[in-house]
Amino acid sequence: MISAYLDYTLLSHTATEAEIISLCNEARKSNLNSICINSCYVKLAKELLLDTDVKICSTVGFPTGSASTESKIFEAKNAITEGAHEIDMVMNLGLLKSKNYISVMKDISSVKKAIGKTILKVNIEISELNKNEIVKASQLCIDANADYIKTSTGFSKSGATFTAVKIIKKTVRDSIQIKASGDITTLEAAQKFIDIGVSRVGLSPNLKLRKALLRLN
Template sequence: MTQSELTAEHFLTIADHTLLAPGTTAAELDAFMVTAAEIGVSRVCVSSSLLPADARGAEIVTVVGFPSGAHHASVKVAETAEAVANGANEIDMVVNRGLVRAGEWAAVEDEIRAVREACPGRVLKVIIESAALSDEEIVESCRAAEAAGADFVKTSTGFDPAGGASVHAVRLMAATVGDRLGVKASGGIRTTAAVRELWAAGATRFGVSGTAAILAEWDAPAILNAAAAGASNESY
């Protein structure tokens, strides 16, 4: 899949501006929502325990089974149902990695499908923690997510010591799901260059906490080039 050039304006529409730090207070959440509105992002991603929340016009993304995924499917289903009741527009669920590592793909698919059924009409993303998986496990996890009716596959929670999003994983995930599902890159994405690389690899959504910093440097190369051109036109 070939992606066109990503602009800052388009990035704002596909960035899930994220606050998932444990111990977040109500005051910190409110300040985060104010900043999100000022930045102009389309979505915010927060912990389900912080819902309901005033997102000031943005859609709300929340996480279930977070961050380990080592929860019974029934717990993820209950968490999903409560999140939807509390205003979540999108659900990012963490897959059970033990089932993935054991190659129990029917069980992986069943768990995802159960969460899918708990959030009808909502966008469902499946976090596979790609940095901790083999290529085969990444591919099979993506296939299970698609078979279970997910809308996106997502690289990472951002909390696993194995690491976050990588170009290799995003490219592999995008090749597996084609244009049938979206691919959300998340975890350790802090620069415009990283966003552009992952976009070129096939990412169609981003989970980022440093959104403002990424946007601030977006046009830096153009600004530097313009300054250099101006300097070259000066008379000495």
């Protein structure tokens, strides 16, 4: 069932409480895998999804990834305390492009160590990277013991592409899971990403998608 692959995402800095409530209700009705939201709404989402199997994923260091490791750790641990089941952190691309790979790996591994068995997704923002940088970023995620590589925040030049996902998949094979996100607006597009090897797909609410999700039941 495709719903098991889907993360319903609302990360706009203007997202209202009413929109988060709607997001949670729609995720509940369609039995989606999870919702992905900013940390300020985790406590609200926990109350709304308490009696469901829908997981809550909270962002950390979003959307630039340039926050200190210490602040990422604090934000991640606080989100988990308030009810998050998964953490979605953004890679520090400035350090990556500086070729300071040890610091990039330590940033990720420190967050992973701090949150233990909680799933950690690392957003590498593919639209800001060339092919070699995508390969290196993917390798660093493996070395740092992340659980997922995520393609995009949705706040940069573009979102997930089939080409980038294929590069990531060829690099990591089955050693880490992949989440495609950003500019994916239909179930048909989501299925294509699943077919080339992703384990999760991030979708943002829109009218056409809402109607398609309702038909999943």
